[in-house]
Amino acid sequence: MALPEAAQQSTTAATPDDLAAQFRETRALTESLLEPLSEADATIQSMEDASPAKWHAAHTTWFWETFLLRDHVADYQLYDERWPFLFNSYYEAEGDRILRGKRGLISRPTVAQVLDWRHAVNDAMDALLDDPAHTELIALGIAHEQQHIELLLTDIKHAFSKNPLGPAMWEHAENRSPSQGTGWTEHPGGIAMIGHQGNDFAFDNEGPAHRVLLEPFALSKSLVTNGEWADFISDGGYEDHRLWLSDAWAWLSRCNITAPLYWREDEHFTHTGWQKRDPDAPVAHISYYEADAFATWAGKRLPTEFEWEAIARGSDASGGNQLDNAAPPSPRGTPSLFGDVWQFTRSGYLPYPRFQPAEGAVGEYNGKFMAGQWVLKGASCATVRGHSRATYRNFFYPQQRWQFTGLRLAKDL
Structure with a gap:
């Protein structure tokens, strides 16, 4: 689908090369946050406001597939026609979806299968990244995934806090910064x-x-x-x-x-x-x-x-x-x-x-x-x-x- 002008401001300041690099960095960062997690860690949902880490990784992939690849790559076939129901968030125009509070029940596809999907979508996006006609949608998709990176971090923190063992996602390292300003x-x-x-x-x-x-x-x-x-x-x-x-x-x-x-x-x-x-x-x-x-x-x-x-x-x-x-x-x-x-x-x-x-x-x-x-x-x-x-x-x-x-x-x- 074409993005109407009202959906976002102009992005003419960003070149296709800039956006291509940002796209790859953002996609890689999402996946790096999955590395410390077990399959169970990535699947749990601790409350309705939060989503599983695996769901964030999948939803951001659904976004690229739905709003760019499906409409702008000739003869593109969805990776799995069943998955939009699982990984659409709140877009009524895109049809039915699983209830938000039920996302933790998505035990399949596995994390490995989601990663395979992500890599296939990344490869397919190569056909669009260098085309200035798609600059606005690509910039929106990058910003969207960056938002979900933050949500992934805060959602998994909430989930781990509910575990009586108080598990750590990373080892603790003391890292102090300069003090704040005054006045x-x-x-x-x-x-x-x-x-x-x-x-x-x-x-x-x-x-x-x-x-x-x-x-x-x-x-x-x-x-x-x-x-x-x-x-x-x-x-x-x-x-x-x-x-x-x-x-x-x-x-x-x-x-x-x-x-x-x-x-x-x-x-x-x-x-x-x-x-x-x-x-x-x-x-x-x-x-x-x-x-x-x-x-x-x-x-x-x-x-x-x-x-x-x-x-x-x-x-x-x-x-x-x-x-x-x-x-x-x-x-x-x-x-x-x-x-x-x-x-x-x-x-x-x-x-x-x-x-x-x-x-x-x-x-x-x-x-x-x-x-x-x-x-x-x-x-x-x-x-x-x-x-x-x-x-x-x-x-x-x-x-x-x-x-x-x-x-x-x-x-x-």
């Missing part, structure tokens, strides 16, 4: 242009560019740390209803939430098993509800997505602690505005003025999720370096916290 970055306010501009790749939800009016504000140069969060807990932060939104207070009681996900005593669960928490590292795996309550406790607030973007303009989006290869992701703290954890904003995930989703299946990528979710900015330690940018809009429901999510405070001036 505040002030902004005078005024009219700011928000949203993607230019001709490099961006998702459709990052535009159209539009103007917003900002009041004077300041954004913290540091992310909130584990030590600061421990102070919040010690001060009764999870027990003081005055700090919490009504829905959040009900969620606390219903789910018995008393600390960030993966915390116990002075430890937290990581891709290297249970480890002692670093009080100076950014806090991670918190919900929007928790982020908002902490900000209230601290006498500050969460930034809007527009404020965050206005500060981030001109910053190096590829800086900070992000994912470079198959290594254990862990928030460590750096002076960069990007990396370590995705940062909650107080902005609801809504369409920008004049936003129109694309027609067809690709138009289901972002637009239909613009209800009841909150925007996060930046990047995390599990985000493929180079994937994010100042205009990037990540989004999750307010109770979700299995991703590397944290916060950076803001205040009015």
Whole structure:
């Protein structure tokens, strides 16, 4: 299928050679993350929000086969006509699919069979990688697989955390980064242009560019740390209803939430098993509800997505602690505005003025999720370096916290 113009921004800045190299690097990175996993590890599903590692490897292959090879390679035959039912995610236009919560039941095909499929699709893609006519779809497919690389890492972490043995995906290696910045970055306010501009790749939800009016504000140069969060807990932060939104207070009681996900005593669960928490590292795996309550406790607030973007303009989006290869992701703290954890904003995930989703299946990528979710900015330690940018809009429901999510405070001036 051809990708309508509204589905994403122009990608004329990327050459076919650039995209071909990115395609191969991204596909190889996904497979390298499967290497430490057993067949059982790659198949389990620990909750409905998460998917098995094998499913991520297969779904990203389905994406290439469905949106590029099927429609743009003459006489292309699906690798297995039964598998689209198993590995379609949420594309209604592509027909029936297995229920999301049942993905852990897909014991067959095996990991080896999925890898064979991946390699066959990689070979078939050679016919399209050098053709400028497919630049936009290839850029979208690369970004899509990079998103699933991050999901694969966070989903397997959640699954391993449910194992009483606390298994490690990798061996632990101490890796400390420079400390975070201190103080505040002030902004005078005024009219700011928000949203993607230019001709490099961006998702459709990052535009159209539009103007917003900002009041004077300041954004913290540091992310909130584990030590600061421990102070919040010690001060009764999870027990003081005055700090919490009504829905959040009900969620606390219903789910018995008393600390960030993966915390116990002075430890937290990581891709290297249970480890002692670093009080100076950014806090991670918190919900929007928790982020908002902490900000209230601290006498500050969460930034809007527009404020965050206005500060981030001109910053190096590829800086900070992000994912470079198959290594254990862990928030460590750096002076960069990007990396370590995705940062909650107080902005609801809504369409920008004049936003129109694309027609067809690709138009289901972002637009239909613009209800009841909150925007996060930046990047995390599990985000493929180079994937994010100042205009990037990540989004999750307010109770979700299995991703590397944290916060950076803001205040009015």
